[in-house]
Amino acid sequence: MSDGNEETERTARLVAAWRAAGRTLTRSPREATVGESLARLAEAPYDMDAPTDIYGDGIVAELERRVAELLGTQDAAFFPSGTMAQQIALRCWAGRTGNPVVALHPMSHPEMWEGDALSTVSGLRVVHPTTETRQPTPEEVGAVGEPFGTLILELPLREAGFLLPTWEELRALVEAGREREAAIHFDGARLWESTVHFGRPLPEIAGLADSVYVSFYKSLGGLSGAALAGSREFVEETRVWRHRYGGQIFRQFPQALSALAGLERELPRLPSYVAQARMVAGALREALAKAGVPWSRVHPEEPHTHQFQVWLPYEPDRLTDAGLRQAEETGTVFFRRWSPGGPPGLAVTELDITEPGLSWTESDVHDAVSAFVARI
Structure with a gap:
């Protein structure tokens, strides 16, 4: 080494x-210079004479509205990072269900790339329906040996090879979680491109879950940032926790601009x-x-x-x-x-x-x- x-x-x-x-098959984010990145922002599909955002209004609010519309949810909230978004979502579900246990795959992002934040920061505990390098089965979800408050499904499961269940398997997984009286959360950092495999539009996919996280840079080419989508009441609660976690940023128009550009250009x-x-x-x-x-x-x-x-x-x-x-x-x-x-x-x-x-x-x-x- x-x-x-x-x-x-x-x-x-x-x-x-x-x-x-x-x-090349793709371009790495490392390749772009500061000047090139700024030039692309200036070409984003947004009224450049509009005011910038202050603490999440303006262009950030427009991005939230657009995400909710695309996913077919009542509301969506912008977050500076997916790590923050998912921790807050899971913390909110733990409070609502009264159960701090989260069922998820050991190869999922919160387990591998977030520094044990679920337990260290949010006081949550995890159980694994399976340790196999694949999506869990409904039977494995049903056989988890203790109650859990939230089932999180990473769609696709990146570390296992960007794997998705079939549409029928996904519906059965969701049903298995609901039979355990758990909230269903989709780690959909790359959910945008799952429509081909599932043969379903985004609102139908997102509609299976109680909450959905999506990323703006992993597939859409944005600078950074994420969104949580779900019911209006749930998203409003996540906004409260976003402020507590330090995610109520004064200005975020560059991230919002690049996200809107990704939704306009890359999503189709x-x-x-x-x-x-x-x-x-x-x-x-x-x-x-x-x-x-x-x-x-x-x-x-x-x-x-x-x-x-x-x-x-x-x-x-x-x-x-x-x-x-x-x-x-x-x-x-x-x-x-x-x-x-x-x-x-x-x-x-x-x-x-x-x-x-x-x-x-x-x-x-x-x-x-x-x-x-x-x-x-």
Whole structure:
């Protein structure tokens, strides 16, 4: 493993190569300069002569109205981060149900990436319906050995490969939670792109839950920020806690502008990204086999969203460096960073297909994989 200085230098080299590349499946947020980001904000679909926001009015209130409309809920509240939004949602449900226990997957975001905040900050406790690397089943939810006040479902489950249940499975999961007298909360950071897999519009999906969290930067390309959506009474309660948690920010118009731009520009494109991801995944499986890689896995075989995992039997640094050389030498970025995955000797990465990847063909994928494998 590289030391800190070497890793910093490699990150700078990676970003420079990604930025200079003419061919890529997506663009990393690291690539944009301050000037470029400001220029994109100025092009956002909003009246630039309107007043800025003060403590959540104006453009922030307009964003909240737009999210509630898209999800078919009575109200929505803007939050500076998804971590804050979800902790507050779960805290509010614990107060309403009288039960501080939250049932969720151990690979979900609150368990892996929030510093034990559910217990440390909010005094909540968790139980796991399953530890398998998949969505839980209704039977597992029903078999949890103690009462729980809230069932949280991450849609899609990112760490397991951006996995979604089927529509029938999701409805059964919700019903299983309700039979346990639990509130249902959707961790929908990437819910926006789930409509293709479910074959249902956003209001029908969100309508299964008592509350829904959505992100503005993970799929929509915003600067940051999130929203909680649900009944008017519940959302008003979350606004009270937002202030207590320090989330009542004086001005947030840059985040709101970028979020509105994402809803206007990226949201309609997400179905095409999902379709393209499925083509890329199929061509990638064929290309890896043709290149003679001893073992590989594209997971899931048919992506549920426009993001999916790739597993290869090499050390992560070796694969990251191969992708870096490919970008520098050919001007094409296919794989980016790799991480350790599972047993020693295996590495995993995520592929994300957005607007730059729509022009790729199966032949392009085969050529890119061949060039990458030649540099391992």
